[in-house]
Amino acid sequence: MLIVHIIKSAIPDSKLSYKIYQLFELLPNKSFAPAAGLPLLKLLYCHIPTVRVDLDRPQLNDEEWRRIELDAAILTKLTPSDSKWLFSRLPNLPAAESLIKFHMRGLPWTMVDTNSPWWFKHGLLKIMWEVEDAQPSGGSYETLKFLENVRAEAEKSRDPDIRASWAFRAAEVTIRSNSVAIMRDVTVWSRRYQRDHNVYPVITENLQHWSAGDVLSSVTLPPNRRPESLSELKALVDEANSFLSLHIEAAVQYLREPSFVPRQFISLDKLLRQVLGKRIDGVQTLRRLGLGSESQLASILIESMIPVLMFYEETSLADGNGPLRWDVPNGPLRTEPIFRPRHLFALPFLDNLAKRIDELWAQSRLKRNDLVATLDKGWPRGLPIQYLLPEDQWLIQALANPEAAPFVAERVRNVVFCDAETALAPIPKNTEAIGLFVDKLDVAIRSYVGSGLSAGALGRIERVWEHYSHVVPAAAGHIEFVKSLLKDIASSGGIEWLKEDVVSPLPPSLPVSENNSEVDLEPTEWDPRPNGGSRDDESTENNDVDKNPQNLLLSRVSATKSEHYQCSWYQQEFSKPVHSTLTKSVDSEPGFWRTWINEIHKLPMSSRGALVASAMLYLDAFVAGNSRLLSNQFPAGALHPRYPPMYLDYEFLSSAGKSSNTEVYVNDAILALRKLKSIVPPLLLRDLANSMLNKLVDMGNDEHNHQLESATFKVISLLSHSDRPHLASDLGLKVIERMPDSSSWHRRVISVGLCKRLTYTQVEEMLRKFSHYIIDSLKGQHAGHETENVEYSEDHPKRKYAKVITMKLLAELLENGDLVSSEISLDILQSLFVTSNHIDVKAAALSAIRELLAKEAEWLAAENGGLLPKCDNERPLLKLFLKAKSRIPEKFHEDYVRSVLLKILDESTRQHTRWMRIFLGRFSLSTKEASSVSFGPFELRVLSYTPGVANYADKLLSEWPEYISKDYLLLNRELSLSLGYRDCEKLAHINKKIPAKDPTLWETNAGEHWRHYLQSHTEYRSAFEPLSRLMAQNMQPRFPDGITLEDVEEEYFQRVAIAARDPRCYVDGDSIVSLEPFEYAISLLVSLGDTGNMLESKRRLLERIVADVSDLHTKTWPDGSSEKPPLLPSLWNLRCKLAMTSPLTELAECVSSLCEECAKSSFALGDYQQLVDAVSTIPSNSRTFLLVRLGEAAQNEHDTFAGCIKAQLVHHLLRETKTITAPERRRRRLRRMRRGIHRGIRSVDEGEVKDENEEW
The missing domain is CATH 1.25.40 (Serine Threonine Protein Phosphatase 5, Tetratricopeptide repeat)
Known part of the structure; x- marks a missing residue:
C-alpha cells in the first residue's frame, strides 16, 4: 500500500528522495531482503508520474537524472554492489557532482555541508562501499587514502574553525571505517593538537563517542569483517581493549596540559558501558553462529574487560586526577548494562569486578583518612551496596543466585538481616570517615525480596517484616518506613499483605450550596477528600516513637544513591537522618489527582467536575495571585450554578504543600485537567492562565519561577485545545508582549496548530495584532538607537523589544498561505521586510513571500488543469542581486555567487521549466516537441539591452566572471545557444500550433509571457556578446578552477564552430538557413582599427576559426548526411579579414x-x-x-x-x-x-x- 501511495501521489521534485527514503525506512528488515532494494527503486522510478525513468536503459541523459533527484541517502539503503551500480549509471564524475544530492542528514552524511568539496562527498561513498563490501579486496585502501587527504586538509589550514572542521571529519571517518587499527592511528595523530583548544576537544569527543562501541565491541561488525575463529576474536578484542586503554592514557596526558578542559574525557565511561553492553549481547549471538561455547566467549569478550575497567578506576582515584571527574562511587558502568534474563552468565564477571573495585575504594578511602580503619561493623570501608552493581536488577539476581555472585549476595544479606546491636549502633561523632558511604536499606530489602511477581516474594516479605518487627527494636524508628516499603513492593506485584490497613479512597464530590442567584454567597471551605485525610493523622500518631533517632539503621534509611556529584567523593559530608522524612521516604500513598488519573473516566460526572474544580483551585493557590478563582459562583447569576463560591481546605493544601514534590502535584493537577478537558470551563481556565501569567511576569527573572513558568504554558496550551481557542490566542499575544525575552515559549503559544483551530476572522485579527506589535517594536528599536545615551533607572527601565526569533515566527505563520488571504499576508510581510534591518528577518520575510507568490498547491492545481501561476517580467529582485557587488564585502563574493546567484539560476530554471511544461502540455504537441526544448530561467527584462542579451545567465557571467568556475561556461553555452537560436525551428513550429488551439491566448498573462519568451529566446546575439565583452577585460579568477581568458577564447571558438555547422536564425516567425549568427560572431571579433593593433590571442583565435572553416570546406560528406551544413561561411572572406589584422x-x-x-x-x-x-x-x-x-x-x-x-x-x-x-x-x-x-x-x-x- 505504501508503494502504491507513493506512485499515485503528486510528490514535489524536492521531496521525492525523502519520500522514497522514508519508504525504505518503513520496510520490515526481517522480511524484506536487501537485494530487493534496487528492483523496488527501479519500479518506483518507472511509475512515479514526475519521473518515468527506466534505470536499465543503456544511457540516461542529464535531464532524466534531474527528474530522479537522487539523494546519496538512497544509496545507503541498497546493497554495496547495487549502490555502486546505480552510481556508475551517472554520465561521469563531473556530472555526478551536480546530479547527486546530499540534502538528507544522517549517517554517514553528518559531515557533509554546503562547503564540502566533491572529492570529500565521493570519498564517503567509496568508504561506505569498501566497509560494507561482502568480499573486500585491498584491505582499507580507499579509507586510508581518503583519511590521508582529510588529515592533510586539517594540517595545512591556518583557520582554526576550518582546521577543527576537517579534524572532526577525520574522526567521523575513522569511526565509519570499522577498523580499530585506523582508530588507533588517528587517535595518536590527534595528539598533535593537544594544545589546540579548537581542534582537540572536537576530535577527541568524536573518537570516544559511544558510536565507536560497535567497532570496539568486536561483535557488532559487518558480516564481511566478523572473526571466523576464537583466536581471531581474541586478537580483535585485545586490540580494542588496548585502544580503550590508550584513551585513558591520553586523558591523563591531557590532564597535564595548561589548556585542559574537565569535560573533555567525561563521557569516556559511556563508551566503556557501550562496549561492555554490546559484548554481553554478542556472547549469545556468536554462540549461535558456532564460534564457541558460552564460557569461552564470555572469557574472551567480558572477562578481558576487567583490566581496562580497573585501569579506569585506578586512574580516577589516583592523586591529582580529580579534575577528570571520574572518581564517582557508581563507577564507569553506572546503570548499564541493563539486566536481561539472557545476560545472567555475566553475573560472575560483575561480582568479581565489584569485589576488586570495592577493595580499591577501601584502599583509597583509608589512604585519604586513617579513621576509616576504626569504623564499627555495619559501616562499609569500601563501597556501599547500592554502588556494587550497575543496576538494582543485578542485585536481585545476585541474591537469587548467590553461587554466581557470592561477594555481593553476602554483603546485601548482611545489610538486610543485621542484628539489633548493629542496627542500634550510634553514629560516630566524627563522620568524616563515613562521608556518603552508607548502605541504602530500601535497595537491600528490594533486592532480597525481588519483584512482587517473583515466586516466594510473599514469604520473603514476611521474613523481612518478622526481622524488623521482632528482632530489631521498634525504638530504632524504622517501623513505618519498612512497613511502607514492603507494602509498596507487595502492591506492585499484586500481593495482598496487611490488607486490613488499606482503605479504598472515596471519589471526590463538590460541596452543596443553596440555590439563590440573587444573593452573593460567602465562599465555602472545601476538602475534595471525602474522608478528610484521616490516614495522615493516624500515621502521625503511630510515628511518635522517637522524635529524633540517630543510629546506623536510620542512616541506612536516609542513604542516597546519585550518579553525579558537584565535588569529589571525599568532600561529600555524611547526612544525618531526619525523622520527618523517614515515614515519607517511600510515598505509600499517591497524590490526590494521581489516585484517580487511570480511572478518571469511570467516575460519575459529579466526581469529574469535583476533580476539575480541585485541580484549578490548587493551581490558583499555587500561584497565589491577586485575584482568587471561584470567589463567586460560576456561571454568575445562574439559578443552578455549576460551581458554588469556594476555596480549598487548608488541611488539603498543607497535605499537598508539605511534600517536597510540589512540582509533582502541580503536574498531576494539570494532567487531570487535560484528561477532562472536554468538561473544563474555558472561561475559568482563561482566568486561571491569566492569573498565572500575571504572577510570572511580576516575578521577572526570578530563578525560582521555572515551576510556575512550565505550569503556566501547559495551562495556556490546554486552553488552546478547548472549544474556545481564541481565548488562548489572546493570552499568547500577551505572552509575546509582556515576556519578549521568552522567545522559546512564543512558538508554543502562537503556533500553526492554534491558528488552524481559530475561525478565519479570529486568526486574521490575531495576526494583525501580532504584526502591529512587531512593527511597533521595530520602530521603537530604531528610535531607541537614536537616543542611546539616555540613562535608565528602576522607575524608568530600559524597554525590551521583540526578539529576532519572534519576528521570524510571524513570517513563518504567514508562509503557510492558508491562514489569511494572500493580500493581507503580503502586506504584513512587506512591512516586516521594510521595517526590519536584521538580515535573518529579511530572509524569513522573503522566503515567506516566495512561498506565497507560488505555492506548491498552485503548481499542483496548474498541473491538473487549473490556472497557471502568474509570470511577471519585471523582476527587480534579480537585478538587485546581480548588481550587489559593490554592496557586499569582497571576501564574501565567492560564497555569494555560489550560495545565492547560482542557486537562484538553478531554482529559476527549475520553476520556469515546470511552468513551460505545464503551458505547452495544454496544446496538441508531440512528446518530442514538448520535451526537447531547454527553457532556461525566467527572463530578466532590462529595457536598455537587446532582448535575450541581458538574460540572467549572461548577466551573471558578465557581472561576476572572476567568481565563477569554468564549468559554468558549458551551462551558459547550453542556455545561450539553445535559447539564443538553435531551438528557433522548434519554437517557430510550436508557436504556429498555439494560436490555432486557443486564439484568445494572447490576451492572457500566459500568452504574454510566451510571446516575450519567444522574442527574447530567438536572439542569437546573446551567444557571443557576453563572451566578447569578457575577452576585452583583464580576466583574473579568484580561485584555481576559475575562468581565464584562455577559457573564454576556447568557449568562443566552440560556439563559432557550432554556428558554422548549424546556420539558422529566426525571422518573422520562421526559422531560416542563415549565416547571420556566424557573421555576427566574426564582426565582434574583428573590428575597425584592428590592423596592426589586434591582440595576439585574439588573432590566434581568428586563425583557428579560419582553419576550422577551411576543414569544413575540404571535408568529404557522405551523401544524404544530416551532419553536412546546408550553407558554409566564405573561406575567402575570412582570409581577407584575417589578413587585415596582420602587423603593418x-x-x-x-x-x-x-x-x-x-x-x-x-x-x-x-x-x-x-x-x-x-x-x-x-x-x-x-x-x-x-x-x-x-x-x-x-x-x-x-x-x-x-x-x-x-x-x-x-x-x-x-x-x-x-x-x-x-x-x-x-x-x-x-x-x-x-x-x-x-x-x-x-x-x-x-x-x-x-x-x-x-x-x-
Whole structure:
C-alpha cells in the first residue's frame, strides 16, 4: 500500500528522495531482503508520474537524472554492489557532482555541508562501499587514502574553525571505517593538537563517542569483517581493549596540559558501558553462529574487560586526577548494562569486578583518612551496596543466585538481616570517615525480596517484616518506613499483605450550596477528600516513637544513591537522618489527582467536575495571585450554578504543600485537567492562565519561577485545545508582549496548530495584532538607537523589544498561505521586510513571500488543469542581486555567487521549466516537441539591452566572471545557444500550433509571457556578446578552477564552430538557413582599427576559426548526411579579414598575396569585391604604407592580371583617402608611383587627393 501511495501521489521534485527514503525506512528488515532494494527503486522510478525513468536503459541523459533527484541517502539503503551500480549509471564524475544530492542528514552524511568539496562527498561513498563490501579486496585502501587527504586538509589550514572542521571529519571517518587499527592511528595523530583548544576537544569527543562501541565491541561488525575463529576474536578484542586503554592514557596526558578542559574525557565511561553492553549481547549471538561455547566467549569478550575497567578506576582515584571527574562511587558502568534474563552468565564477571573495585575504594578511602580503619561493623570501608552493581536488577539476581555472585549476595544479606546491636549502633561523632558511604536499606530489602511477581516474594516479605518487627527494636524508628516499603513492593506485584490497613479512597464530590442567584454567597471551605485525610493523622500518631533517632539503621534509611556529584567523593559530608522524612521516604500513598488519573473516566460526572474544580483551585493557590478563582459562583447569576463560591481546605493544601514534590502535584493537577478537558470551563481556565501569567511576569527573572513558568504554558496550551481557542490566542499575544525575552515559549503559544483551530476572522485579527506589535517594536528599536545615551533607572527601565526569533515566527505563520488571504499576508510581510534591518528577518520575510507568490498547491492545481501561476517580467529582485557587488564585502563574493546567484539560476530554471511544461502540455504537441526544448530561467527584462542579451545567465557571467568556475561556461553555452537560436525551428513550429488551439491566448498573462519568451529566446546575439565583452577585460579568477581568458577564447571558438555547422536564425516567425549568427560572431571579433593593433590571442583565435572553416570546406560528406551544413561561411572572406589584422610590416605582403590568388580565382570579380570590403576597414593612418608598397608592386606587374587588380585596389584606396599625413620622402614616392602607374590611375583628378599643407 505504501508503494502504491507513493506512485499515485503528486510528490514535489524536492521531496521525492525523502519520500522514497522514508519508504525504505518503513520496510520490515526481517522480511524484506536487501537485494530487493534496487528492483523496488527501479519500479518506483518507472511509475512515479514526475519521473518515468527506466534505470536499465543503456544511457540516461542529464535531464532524466534531474527528474530522479537522487539523494546519496538512497544509496545507503541498497546493497554495496547495487549502490555502486546505480552510481556508475551517472554520465561521469563531473556530472555526478551536480546530479547527486546530499540534502538528507544522517549517517554517514553528518559531515557533509554546503562547503564540502566533491572529492570529500565521493570519498564517503567509496568508504561506505569498501566497509560494507561482502568480499573486500585491498584491505582499507580507499579509507586510508581518503583519511590521508582529510588529515592533510586539517594540517595545512591556518583557520582554526576550518582546521577543527576537517579534524572532526577525520574522526567521523575513522569511526565509519570499522577498523580499530585506523582508530588507533588517528587517535595518536590527534595528539598533535593537544594544545589546540579548537581542534582537540572536537576530535577527541568524536573518537570516544559511544558510536565507536560497535567497532570496539568486536561483535557488532559487518558480516564481511566478523572473526571466523576464537583466536581471531581474541586478537580483535585485545586490540580494542588496548585502544580503550590508550584513551585513558591520553586523558591523563591531557590532564597535564595548561589548556585542559574537565569535560573533555567525561563521557569516556559511556563508551566503556557501550562496549561492555554490546559484548554481553554478542556472547549469545556468536554462540549461535558456532564460534564457541558460552564460557569461552564470555572469557574472551567480558572477562578481558576487567583490566581496562580497573585501569579506569585506578586512574580516577589516583592523586591529582580529580579534575577528570571520574572518581564517582557508581563507577564507569553506572546503570548499564541493563539486566536481561539472557545476560545472567555475566553475573560472575560483575561480582568479581565489584569485589576488586570495592577493595580499591577501601584502599583509597583509608589512604585519604586513617579513621576509616576504626569504623564499627555495619559501616562499609569500601563501597556501599547500592554502588556494587550497575543496576538494582543485578542485585536481585545476585541474591537469587548467590553461587554466581557470592561477594555481593553476602554483603546485601548482611545489610538486610543485621542484628539489633548493629542496627542500634550510634553514629560516630566524627563522620568524616563515613562521608556518603552508607548502605541504602530500601535497595537491600528490594533486592532480597525481588519483584512482587517473583515466586516466594510473599514469604520473603514476611521474613523481612518478622526481622524488623521482632528482632530489631521498634525504638530504632524504622517501623513505618519498612512497613511502607514492603507494602509498596507487595502492591506492585499484586500481593495482598496487611490488607486490613488499606482503605479504598472515596471519589471526590463538590460541596452543596443553596440555590439563590440573587444573593452573593460567602465562599465555602472545601476538602475534595471525602474522608478528610484521616490516614495522615493516624500515621502521625503511630510515628511518635522517637522524635529524633540517630543510629546506623536510620542512616541506612536516609542513604542516597546519585550518579553525579558537584565535588569529589571525599568532600561529600555524611547526612544525618531526619525523622520527618523517614515515614515519607517511600510515598505509600499517591497524590490526590494521581489516585484517580487511570480511572478518571469511570467516575460519575459529579466526581469529574469535583476533580476539575480541585485541580484549578490548587493551581490558583499555587500561584497565589491577586485575584482568587471561584470567589463567586460560576456561571454568575445562574439559578443552578455549576460551581458554588469556594476555596480549598487548608488541611488539603498543607497535605499537598508539605511534600517536597510540589512540582509533582502541580503536574498531576494539570494532567487531570487535560484528561477532562472536554468538561473544563474555558472561561475559568482563561482566568486561571491569566492569573498565572500575571504572577510570572511580576516575578521577572526570578530563578525560582521555572515551576510556575512550565505550569503556566501547559495551562495556556490546554486552553488552546478547548472549544474556545481564541481565548488562548489572546493570552499568547500577551505572552509575546509582556515576556519578549521568552522567545522559546512564543512558538508554543502562537503556533500553526492554534491558528488552524481559530475561525478565519479570529486568526486574521490575531495576526494583525501580532504584526502591529512587531512593527511597533521595530520602530521603537530604531528610535531607541537614536537616543542611546539616555540613562535608565528602576522607575524608568530600559524597554525590551521583540526578539529576532519572534519576528521570524510571524513570517513563518504567514508562509503557510492558508491562514489569511494572500493580500493581507503580503502586506504584513512587506512591512516586516521594510521595517526590519536584521538580515535573518529579511530572509524569513522573503522566503515567506516566495512561498506565497507560488505555492506548491498552485503548481499542483496548474498541473491538473487549473490556472497557471502568474509570470511577471519585471523582476527587480534579480537585478538587485546581480548588481550587489559593490554592496557586499569582497571576501564574501565567492560564497555569494555560489550560495545565492547560482542557486537562484538553478531554482529559476527549475520553476520556469515546470511552468513551460505545464503551458505547452495544454496544446496538441508531440512528446518530442514538448520535451526537447531547454527553457532556461525566467527572463530578466532590462529595457536598455537587446532582448535575450541581458538574460540572467549572461548577466551573471558578465557581472561576476572572476567568481565563477569554468564549468559554468558549458551551462551558459547550453542556455545561450539553445535559447539564443538553435531551438528557433522548434519554437517557430510550436508557436504556429498555439494560436490555432486557443486564439484568445494572447490576451492572457500566459500568452504574454510566451510571446516575450519567444522574442527574447530567438536572439542569437546573446551567444557571443557576453563572451566578447569578457575577452576585452583583464580576466583574473579568484580561485584555481576559475575562468581565464584562455577559457573564454576556447568557449568562443566552440560556439563559432557550432554556428558554422548549424546556420539558422529566426525571422518573422520562421526559422531560416542563415549565416547571420556566424557573421555576427566574426564582426565582434574583428573590428575597425584592428590592423596592426589586434591582440595576439585574439588573432590566434581568428586563425583557428579560419582553419576550422577551411576543414569544413575540404571535408568529404557522405551523401544524404544530416551532419553536412546546408550553407558554409566564405573561406575567402575570412582570409581577407584575417589578413587585415596582420602587423603593418606584413600587411602589404598579405594583401599582395591575396591579389594574386584573386587573379587565379574563377570568381575573381566577387572575390575582388570582398577583398575591397576587407581593405576598406584599414584605418587611414595605416593606408599610406600599404599604398606605397602595393603601388610599387602594381608598377612592376602592370602587364599581369594580378598587377591590374593591385592597381585597381590602389585606385580604390586613393579615392577613399581624403588626406594623407606622411613625411616628405614618402609623399615624393607616391608622386613617382602616380606618374608611372596604370593609365587608369593617372586619369584620376589630381585635385582629389591633398595633403595638409599643399595641393597634391
